[in-house]
Amino acid sequence: MKTAQVIMDTGARAAALAVKSARVDVVPGYPITPQTSIMEAMAAMVENGEMHARFIPVEGEHSAMAAAVAASAAGARVFTATSANGLLYMHEVLHMASGGRLPVVMCNVNRGIFAPWTLWADHQDSFAQRDTGWIQYHCSSNQEVYNTILQAFRVAEQINIPVMVNFDGFAISHCLMPLTLPPQEDIDRFLPPHEPEWRLDPAQPSSFSNVTNASEYAPFRQMLSDDIMASIPLVKQAAQEYKDITGMWDGDTIDTYRLEDAEVVALAVNSMAAELRLSIDILRQQGIKAGLLRPRLVLPFPAEDIINALPQNAQVMVLDRNYNFGHPGGILASELKSVLFGRRNDITVKNRVMGIGGIDLTRTYMATEIRAMLDD
Amino acid sequence: MTTSIKQLPDIEQVLSGNGACGGCPATMALRIVGKALGSNAIMLLTPSCSVASMGMTPKLGYNWPAINICFATAGSSGSGIAHALEIMQEKGRLQGEPPTVFCWVGDGGTYDIGFQALSAAAERNDNMIFFCYNNEAYSNTGVQRSGATPRGSFTTTTPAGKRQPKKNMALLMLEHNIPYVATATVAYPGDLYDKVVKAKSIPGLKYIEILAPCYLGWQFDMPETVQMSRMAVRSGAWLLWEADNGKISFNNPSSLIISGKKDAAPVDEYLMKQGRFKRLLKGPDADQRIAEIQGDIDREIAFMRERAKITF
Numbered sequence: 001m002k003t004a005q006v007i008m009d010t011g012a013r014a015a016a017l018a019v020k021s022a023r024v025d026v027v028p029g030y031p032i033t034p035q036t037s038i039m040e041a042m043a044a045m046v047e048n049g050e051m052h053a054r055f056i057p058v059e060g061e062h063s064a065m066a067a068a069v070a071a072s073a074a075g076a077r078v079f080t081a082t083s084a085n086g087l088l089y090m091h092e093v094l095h096m097a098s099g100g101r102l103p104v105v106m107c108n109v110n111r112g113i114f115a116p117w118t119l120w121a122d123h124q125d126s127f128a129q130r131d132t133g134w135i136q137y138h139c140s141s142n143q144e145v146y147n148t149i150l151q152a153f154r155v156a157e158q159i160n161i162p163v164m165v166n167f168d169g170f171a172i173s174h175c176l177m178p179l180t181l182p183p184q185e186d187i188d189r190f191l192p193p194h195e196p197e198w199r200l201d202p203a204q205p206s207s208f209s210n211v212t213n214a215s216e217y218a219p220f221r222q223m224l225s226d227d228i229m230a231s232i233p234l235v236k237q238a239a240q241e242y243k244d245i246t247g248m249w250d251g252d253t254i255d256t257y258r259l260e261d262a263e264v265v266a267l268a269v270n271s272m273a274a275e276l277r278l279s280i281d282i283l284r285q286q287g288i289k290a291g292l293l294r295p296r297l298v299l300p301f302p303a304e305d306i307i308n309a310l311p312q313n314a315q316v317m318v319l320d321r322n323y324n325f326g327h328p329g330g331i332l333a334s335e336l337k338s339v340l341f342g343r344r345n346d347i348t349v350k351n352r353v354m355g356i357g358g359i360d361l362t363r364t365y366m367a368t369e370i371r372a373m374l375d376d
Numbered sequence: 377m378t379t380s381i382k383q384l385p386d387i388e389q390v391l392s393g394n395g396a397c398g399g400c401p402a403t404m405a406l407r408i409v410g411k412a413l414g415s416n417a418i419m420l421l422t423p424s425c426s427v428a429s430m431g432m433t434p435k436l437g438y439n440w441p442a443i444n445i446c447f448a449t450a451g452s453s454g455s456g457i458a459h460a461l462e463i464m465q466e467k468g469r470l471q472g473e474p475p476t477v478f479c480w481v482g483d484g485g486t487y488d489i490g491f492q493a494l495s496a497a498a499e500r501n502d503n504m505i506f507f508c509y510n511n512e513a514y515s516n517t518g519v520q521r522s523g524a525t526p527r528g529s530f531t532t533t534t535p536a537g538k539r540q541p542k543k544n545m546a547l548l549m550l551e552h553n554i555p556y557v558a559t560a561t562v563a564y565p566g567d568l569y570d571k572v573v574k575a576k577s578i579p580g581l582k583y584i585e586i587l588a589p590c591y592l593g594w595q596f597d598m599p600e601t602v603q604m605s606r607m608a609v610r611s612g613a614w615l616l617w618e619a620d621n622g623k624i625s626f627n628n629p630s631s632l633i634i635s636g637k638k639d640a641a642p643v644d645e646y647l648m649k650q651g652r653f654k655r656l657l658k659g660p661d662a663d664q665r666i667a668e669i670q671g672d673i674d675r676e677i678a679f680m681r682e683r684a685k686i687t688f
Binding site: 025026028052053054056057058059060062063064066067068069070071072073074075076078092093096200201202204205206207208209210211212213216 | 415416417418420427428430431432433434435436438439440441442443444445446448449451452453454455456457459460461462463464466467469470475492493495496499500502
């Protein structure tokens, strides 16, 4: 029996290695910082025969997503990746992927949005795509990126909804961390070959995404909304079975740290949530009963799991790395408040926006912010 | 020898009962294209008249699997399907004769919003046939100007007649170094049929542009579609040509005009038949504006004649 291999590699390479182990067929790609190294790795793997797939070097992200959805409609397993303005440029086609029920998996390497330009991480890009009907994971380590891409393909293909796997530019994409690669036969056991119920097939001529009457359009949209909600048990099942096969666990819809007896709960996503574990330890040393709740799944927002996980009378400090324009804080705080309303009136929600455009979020900075928020 | 209309196969890929206007040149052209492609093909459509006439979900008036895609994406979507089919064939998940991938796109989706994705697909030489059915305006949305609208033409967004000439899209595609480029129009069905049959046998990106005189946009009588198509060619306003690996040859009757064996008919008669030029022809500067249109045509003929002499 083959054993897992442990290497040192970047988050971007972790993503590419996961795509390779998922036996993806087609990868359309376009460069954008900080995602570029994923596409460079994919192109190299295809070129040197390490991966049996087609790399399509398209001329922009709108085309990258268009080629991805079309290849998926033809029956292929498809991956692409982007960042920031590239993701925004795809926006129209993201809707086609979800409305067309095409199980594309994409990495978005989070980066702040133009204007003005920034190269560094915040979460405005992925959160701006909340309403496109994609399932969205947010990851906090290189290993989680690898693991989540494999889980994402499984969920996407089970329910025919595209999945976006988000992680921070540079802090994850360009930093080396230990990475465990399970044996390929374990991955194959976890992720069976893609056998779509339907594909573009001349033996069965039919129209796809054709014009509808309202009486047909409305049920299509309702079905999409219902199925996005129905993906939550599939996300949990995928995480559990991945753990059973590989022994690795990043949480399912949520990930928690020292939460059970916490009176002060920090809530955040992506790499800052990994750093926050250290902030929690600092706060505990200072006598504050702190804990962490990290939504790994951001869309659908895991309402029930969050409601069940929060300790009685907790103060939740939501640290948003994005703006909810038109509201005083960030988007995660709004999402949280909407699920708590009428369900958990014992909970207090406080919110600060931080880390915009890559401002460094250290353990001490965040611990200090959380202490200060006690007085907000 | 060009295939005659009587020799076209009986196979019909455009089924009866679709929603096109009477006399629709796009549907006429698609019918001929279908006879050449047969049923083993996958069709991509961007928003256009051919989407409006294909029938509402779940019905379909074309006998192919047909996917509607975002307006700007015909080139890249075609690439996605072409690569997916090739890799699935290599991996043994698809067997048999590979289907022909073809984009069926209007002039707006080709000259304007779809230009970038088409240019890139052509530069990559991905394996598909890209058809532009060119009715010289956004007819489906009620006739607005496009990059294919000729100078002087009235549209709802050029209420005084378009001031600029159209661009030579087929020539632009030729300069992408693709293996096959052709122009055609519905008055010459055998010519179109032969060009599609040839394109089908060539790997890589093939571009075929079909002039499609639209009675609604051009404002002529519905039964005169084919006649308008013929007049466009005879006046030299539309040139029939094809290029194998960059080598241009002209098809009859355009070849006679290019070689000087026959003069192009003056453009006046062609223009007079079309309501879209009427305002222009009634104005005080009518002579000058007709001369401008004639000048555009003469320039294209002269340019294409010389361009065809460049071979490698």
